[in-house]
Amino acid sequence: MTPLKTLDGPDHYQIAWIAALHIERAAAEAMLDEEHATPTGFTRHSTDANAYTWGRVGDHNIVIASLASGVYGTTSAATTASSLLASLPSIRVGVLVGIGGGIPRPDEESDIRLGDVVMGQPSGRMGGVCQYDLMKAKSGDKRERKGFLGRPPTVLLNALSRIQAFHE
Structure with missing residues (x-):
């Protein structure tokens, strides 16, 4: 060896x-x-x-x-x-x-499959990832966001920008 x-x-x-x-x-x-x-x-x-x-x-x-x-x-x-x-x-x-068991499918254009890499991207005041246990159940089958995770490090967001440009 x-x-x-x-x-x-x-x-x-x-x-x-x-x-x-x-x-x-x-x-x-x-x-x-x-x-x-x-x-x-x-x-x-x-x-x-x-x-x-x-x-x-x-x-x-x-x-x-x-x-x-x-x-x-x-x-x-x-x-x-x-x-x-x-x-x-x-x-x-x-x-x-790990396995992203809580990844939503907001529309049919989001085809997320096992093996895909998913990274949060900040939007407005959100860091980009809403943790599954940071939701509060409300009456009428509605949910209220209690919080979200912080944004990814800038070095990863810069890499994401490069990947997005490549796919354009």
Whole structure:
């Protein structure tokens, strides 16, 4: 077995990929072009219980983490991300990758399928993603939005603009 490449510091990793389910983590790890050993000089924060996989996709060194098995939801995702950032302050972009079970189909032109990448785009005063549990049921089968998630990082919105221009 070939020894894994080791980078000389955790600062070489600027993208974090968080998976909610173990099967989604397996898919993330299968996407790696190259797996790495834990970087030299990596110091885990005392509150960080995450298990990491280090590697490269294309030109980007990424670190993969997942929610604890059997523990799901926004609190678990926030804990995983906070712990990751405490140990890896060089992370610039973090993505939670998983199955978008709550993606609406507002019209027939929206053909969203398993495997598609969906990213929130700010509109007006909204950040672009309305979290499923941020709605309040009202009488008459109506719903009232209680809130929304913040907008994606500018670096991702710039990439989105480039993709949109390509498709024009």
